[in-house]
Amino acid sequence: MRLPQVKTLFCKRHVLSQFVRFTHQEHQTSKSVLYPLSNRKLLNVKGSDASVFLQGLITNDMRHFEDGAKSVYAMFLNNKGRVMYDTLVYKWKDDDSYLLECDSSIINAMQKHLKMYKLRRQLEIKDVNNEIKLWALISPSRSDIANDSLHIYKDPRLNELGLRIISSVSVNETQITDIIGSDITIENSDNGYKYLRYKLGVSEGAEDLPPGTSFPLEANCDYLHGVSFHKGCYIGQELTARVHHTGVVRKRLMPLKFTSDVKDIQQDTAITASNNLKTSIGKLKGTIQDYGLGLLRIKEALDAKMLKVEDYEAEVIKPSWWPIEAPREVTAKKEQN
Template sequence: MPPSFRPLIQKIPTVARVPHRSVLSLTGSQASEFLNGILSTLVHSPPRPFYSAFLHAQGRVLYDIFVYTRTGQPGYLIDYDSRPSEATPLLDLIKRYVLRARVKVRDASEEYDVWGAWGDASGEPERQWKWAESSGIAEPVWTEWPWGTQHESISDRRAPGMGRRLLVRKGDRPPEASTHDLASEEAYTLHRILHGVPEGFTDMPPMQAFPMDSNLDLMGGLDFRKGCYVGQELTVRTYHKGVIRKRILPVAIHSPPDLPPSFASGLDIRAVPTGAGEPRPKPRGNGKLLSSFNGMGLALLRLEQVEAAERGEVTFSMDVETDGTISTWGVSHWRPDWWPVKP
């Protein structure tokens, strides 16, 4: 992260509601086996909390999810983005797969809110990396179970410093609210943007986003060696024979001087040649702005253009229309500190 952005990271203990999330309850004697057949990561039995995703049959992201164990009843609670989208509502999607499996699924959104807590000094397990031979895909390899063992709580290991994620009874505050600063939902959004962590439909448009473009491999949301699951074929083929050409990276948006708090997602980000170095063809394709707040954002960028920008051959910019007037804004990216570097 550029040194000028480091002061934006809240290092004091902070707790905030996570926006746009709902909760499903899934119980039954075959709950672990059932989820293992449809999720992108291995589901352990007895149950443990974890991070994962539902993929489309063609390998695109439908939902990124957190799966919690629950107090007093065998089964799971699933935290997901429930805003309207092109994806089938998650409750209906899961019911399609139930068939004769001994599981029950229901909406539990009226029982729980989702909160995030971060900024304490708790340690994190050591993270190593396993690289695919040629595709650019990397997976975290853990020395111990990374997601924790508490019920209705998950250690958020998508990136170092993300803290914990909590399910709290509807309308209540988590116990941490007595010892942590209480922040807004926007503060949580900025927290994950600064750590380079995409989440939900804005960053992973359902039926459109590819899991590796969305950094699900780097964040521990994909397993390339488990048995068959929905979307596995294309995902594993990409691991062995594909090439990752795009990634979601954090960006800063700068000038003109009057900076709005957020921008519409989906704005095109252009790579503009600077004239430095040898003459080159005009860069192909545009990036896309995703989540943003207070001049910081996440953007899906072409890696060839990212590398050209790091060599000083191009700069990124985007046009924003306000009250019928189009203004051009500069965009600068950085690679998160926690990303692996291939040896």
């Protein structure tokens, strides 16, 4: 197949991917649900050097905020290109102020990581969780709004992940529904939100991405708009850029649909094809009810009719938000033939 044909094929498949995703979104429930995110915390990075400082540490481009973005998804990497912390970055009240959302279990480690690179830069890094807190609103019809005690941001990863709400600690669920609208179901935990993430195939936090164990492209950071391949250097950039420009990502986090609810399976348990139990094709990263996340070799997982995790059976699901086929992967397949 000649390269122009490959390009045409990708364009057609990209259109099909967009149609599939649009159809999927059209069939989402119209019900709005509010989840408390008690396992997510916030750090405030503020000062004249804040944007330049973060630009040298995260995978995404802080210049998106200059173009009007209010939030971006990104990851902090170590010098070997592995994920230390995933984050959502929010433009906060002042021009030189940003909030960094992170897993509550690693907030102290992340704050220490930031301070290690602060040096003489003009900025302040502050834990603000005694002042503000986080919620997730899964709703098909809400948009950005704000008042003195409530700030709402579109999740920069996927439309299906709804909105993030940042409120003062004094604001409760009833007050939020009074501000946004009363047609909202209030949940007492984030289990439903985690179930949605796993169903979509989206990792989040140290439980899914233990610090120093994963690569950003394996965690679909590129597919979730969390990596800029056009910005300058940042910690871990060299390996990430080399994999993107010269290689094919053969393993990625993917959702698993189990035939029954799953209990008591340890993280990193081997995943095999049901017809070949001797060869591992991936590792389990987490479960909730009948869904899980697995780091899987893509081709082998999709070729298998059924997967096996200990005594449980599951099928792998290719997320609707993935590109149908990346141009480099098409070219790579062509060269192998």
